[in-house]
Amino acid sequence: MTNSYQMFPSVVIAVEQLTPLIKRFTFKRQDGEKFPAFTGGSHIIVKMNDQFSNAYSLMSNAADLSTYQVCVRKDEEGRGGSIFMHDHCLENFKLEISSPKNLFELAQTGExxxxxxxxxxxxxxxxxxxxxxxxxxxxxxxxxxxxxxxxxxxxxxxxxxxxxxxxxxxxxxxxxxxxxxxxxxxxxxxxxxxxxxxxxxxxxxxxxxxxxxxxxxxxxxQFASSSLENAESFTVVLAKSNQRIEVMADQTILQAIESLNIDVECLCREGVCGTCETAIVQGEAEHFDQYLSDEEKASQQSMMICVSRAKGKEITLDL
The missing domain is CATH 3.40.50.80 (Nucleotide-binding domain of ferredoxin-NADP reductase (FNR) module)
Known part of the structure; x- marks a missing residue:
């Protein structure tokens, strides 16, 4: 599966407080062009800056591509992206919006x-x-x-x-x-x-x-991952450098790797964008992402290191 996204420099043109914790954001492209077409169930990645980028479901009218809309619930216990959106993404705030992907499509059949x-x-x-x-x-x-x-x-x-x-x-x-x-x-x-x-x-x-x-x-x-619930520590071996990294119970593989100043691309950190997909050299993964199909998960060829974990005590990755 491809994990490429096209990113569009965009700007916030409206912010609405829908509930005490939920705001609706409306974006338009900075170049004035229309956003790509999408179908119901699609999500986009909102890249606020170099530190925060989150996946959000599109909720706008698919027939009107002059703008995109998302709703964001402020999560004080989250990774910080929703708090940044609520506190800093005011009208005229500039950010990047990804092309849409749909992992939650409507079935084409059914009574x-x-x-x-x-x-x-x-x-x-x-x-x-x-x-x-x-x-x-x-x-x-x-x-x-x-x-x-x-x-x-x-x-x-x-x-x-x-x-x-x-x-x-x-x-x-x-x-x-x-x-x-x-x-x-x-x-x-x-x-x-x-x-x-x-x-x-x-x-x-x-x-x-x-x-x-x-x-x-x-x-x-479900964008929020439950991969850290009842998690245990394990070791990741980076095959290209033969470096061994201990992943703590309260860490993701991505966080453990980043703590050593090793840069790995990941837009969403929620197992939906596919950008951190990494090949498995040895061992098996316990998959928590929504990106890979059931067949791809069963094949144990790759994993999303932002949410998925080792099934045993050690796993070797093509990094």
Missing amino acids: KHILIAGGIGITPFLPQMDELAARGVNYELHYAFRSPEHAALLDELQQGVHAEHVHTYVDSTGTYLDLNALISSQPKDTHVYVCGPKPMIDAVIDTCKRHRYRDENIHWE
Whole structure:
């Protein structure tokens, strides 16, 4: 798989505070040209400076390429990119925007499409609903959030063209999404998509499998990696220099390598852009990325060193 991105010098032309923690950013290209075409579920890399670059789902209208839009949730426990976006990316701030890639595409077949969003996970579903409506197929959005003040885009969803397809669930009012009832009641060959917190994604996948959904009918996206949960330390051997590096339990391979002033390209640091893909010389990886296909992961030919780890105590990489 190619991991090349084209980068476009861009500028922030609008910033909107949607919730206490979520802002919507609108970008245009500095050269005045249109951005590349994209499909619902696509993400871009926003490169704020040499230190911060994050992947965000495109939420803008795919028919209007004069601008791109993303929503960013401020994460005080994150790597710093979302905080920088909130605190420094004001109108007229200049940055770089990548060409889009789609790892969360809509299936081209299926009698029905069920979209399940949690919190900020709503963003990729905006252009996807436009696509589904244009196809004339049956679709529903099920949107769960903590309280109304934390529901990004709620008013737009309830008053927009997709309103009759939107179902909401609010923790603070005691209305909860019953995944078992929802998933078990769908017609044969329904496709289910989920984006949101990891526990929600895991619950949706588990429920679909219990009701014998085929793997190809279950789709999910999650940028935040869980690779450091219950992680253990291991050793990485760099084959080109025969250098041995200890990767601590709270480190990624990329962080351990960078601590020795070894430069490795990585745009997203979330396992979605593919730019840090590295060949495996010896050993096996425990894959946490969303970029490689299941077949590529099983082949153990390469890994994304920003999130994936060694399956054993040692792994040798072509670095």
